[in-house]
Amino acid sequence: MELSQVNWEVIIPIVAPIILIQLILLAIAIIDLVRIEKVNGPKWVWILVILFVNIVGPILYFVIGRRND
Amino acid sequence: MKQWMTLLNKELLEMTRNFKWIWVPIVFILIAVMEPITAYYMPQIIDSLGDLPDGAVIELPVPSAEEVLVASLSQYNTLGLLVIILSSMGIIAGERKSGVAGLILVKPVSYTAFVTAKWAGAMLLLWISYFIGYFVSWYYVGILFDTIPFIDFIQSFFIYGLWLSFVLTITVFFNSFLKSPGAVGFLSFAAVIVLIVISGTFSKWFEWSPAQLLSYASTFIMSGPISSDVWAAIILSVSGIIMLLGGSIAIFRRKELA
Numbered sequence: 001m002e003l004s005q006v007n008w009e010v011i012i013p014i015v016a017p018i019i020l021i022q023l024i025l026l027a028i029a030i031i032d033l034v035r036i037e038k039v040n041g042p043k044w045v046w047i048l049v050i051l052f053v054n055i056v057g058p059i060l061y062f063v064i065g066r067r068n069d
Numbered sequence: 070m071k072q073w074m075t076l077l078n079k080e081l082l083e084m085t086r087n088f089k090w091i092w093v094p095i096v097f098i099l100i101a102v103m104e105p106i107t108a109y110y111m112p113q114i115i116d117s118l119g120d121l122p123d124g125a126v127i128e129l130p131v132p133s134a135e136e137v138l139v140a141s142l143s144q145y146n147t148l149g150l151l152v153i154i155l156s157s158m159g160i161i162a163g164e165r166k167s168g169v170a171g172l173i174l175v176k177p178v179s180y181t182a183f184v185t186a187k188w189a190g191a192m193l194l195l196w197i198s199y200f201i202g203y204f205v206s207w208y209y210v211g212i213l214f215d216t217i218p219f220i221d222f223i224q225s226f227f228i229y230g231l232w233l234s235f236v237l238t239i240t241v242f243f244n245s246f247l248k249s250p251g252a253v254g255f256l257s258f259a260a261v262i263v264l265i266v267i268s269g270t271f272s273k274w275f276e277w278s279p280a281q282l283l284s285y286a287s288t289f290i291m292s293g294p295i296s297s298d299v300w301a302a303i304i305l306s307v308s309g310i311i312m313l314l315g316g317s318i319a320i321f322r323r324k325e326l327a
Contacts, residue, residue: 011110014213018102025095028088055099062092063155 026050029058032066039065073182076173080190093156093194097202100148104141105209108132134214138222139287141206142229145199146265146283150236154257157191157240159250161321166248180322188241188314195237199230221290228299229286231306235279236261238313245317246324277301279309 029050033039039046039061046065049057084090107114112129132140161184164170174183207222240257247253268278275281276298285299 014109014209015106018099018106021095021098025092025099028091032088055096059092059096059152059155062088066087 022055025055025058029061033061036066041065072178073186076178076182076186077189080186081193084190084194089156089194093152094198094201096152097145097149097198098205099202100144100152101141101202101206102209104144105137105206105213108137108140109213132214134210134217135291137214138207138210138217138225138290141203141210142225142283142286142290145203145229145233149199149233150261151258153195153233153237154240154254154261156194157237158244158254158257160187160191160241161244162247162250162253166250181318184241184245184318184321185314188238191237191241192234195233196230199233200226217290221292224289225286228282228289228303231303232279232282235306235310235313238310242313242317242320245321277305279306282306 030047033043033046033050046061049065050061051057053060115127115129161170164173170183174180203222203226207217210217236257239260240253243253243256243260247256264278264280268275268280272281272284276296279302281298281302285295285302287293288295
């Protein structure tokens with residue numbers, strides 16, 4: 001099946017909300033990373049992790065990246 | 070009681086500050102919703118990925134709505150448990166490490182109130198996230214497959230939620246005497262896996278095990294015959310939660326800040 005054959009009009013309303021909340025998760029992680037003073041490890045690594053590791057990246061950041069003290 | 074509410078409020082505030090109220094519900098939604106969507110689009114996914122020779126036909130049986138909802142629950146049994154343990158492994162251990170627990174317990178705060186307020190806060194987060202996630206999954210199954218009666222959904226929701234609460238209480242228990250959040254997470258996960266594996270392989274002898282609640286929740290969705298062992302498992306989970314909580318209070322009181 002070619003991409004053009006995919007019936008996007010049916011797919012988008014179903015998948016769009018999922019992509020949206022995934023983006024919210026990603027955005028919150030990034031905003032917090034920019035505003036926070038100190039993280040576990042270098043900040044630029046966390047940016048890469050959050051941006052490129054799907055779903056798990058932001059979770060890892062919230063669990064391990066943010067310092068608890 | 071007033072003191073307990075203050076501690077609970079502090080707990081809820083802290084969970085807002087470190088974004089738990091945002092990421093835990095979102096992750097619970099994502100975990101559960103992936104299942105109906107991938108099940109629904111599986112034929113297209115295979116079509117667009119595989120270089121099948123001409124004429125090859127793969128007949129995939131279309132899963133029933135009930136099967137898909139059960140599959141969502143099984144996702145919770147792996148990824149969901151991981152998220153619960155990850156999000157709660159530091160609730161006491163982390164505070165003890167950073168000294169916050171010391172600051173609080175220097176004041177006339179009862180250990181019981183301290184531990185139970187933490188547990189209640191984590192439970193609130195768990196049940197709200199789990200409800201949102203499971204509800205969205207149910208809604209998607211309704212759109213993409215077939216409507217499942219709401220009563221089946223609610224019954225399976227409460228039965229399986231009991232197992233999730235049990236796992237959370239195990240984490241709180243390990244929190245009461247370990248200092249490092251990592252060790253808490255590791256031990257809780259090990260304990261939960263051992264529970265699941267043992268009661269899965271010897272399911273005949275462990276019909277009352279809390280880990281069996283997943284299969285009982287599935288029978289409610291599938292509207293299969295409900296065995297009387299459901300009640301044994303429910304009663305054992307509730308008493309297990311109470312005992313673990315009592316145990317963690319007792320240990321925490323003895324260990325204090327050591």
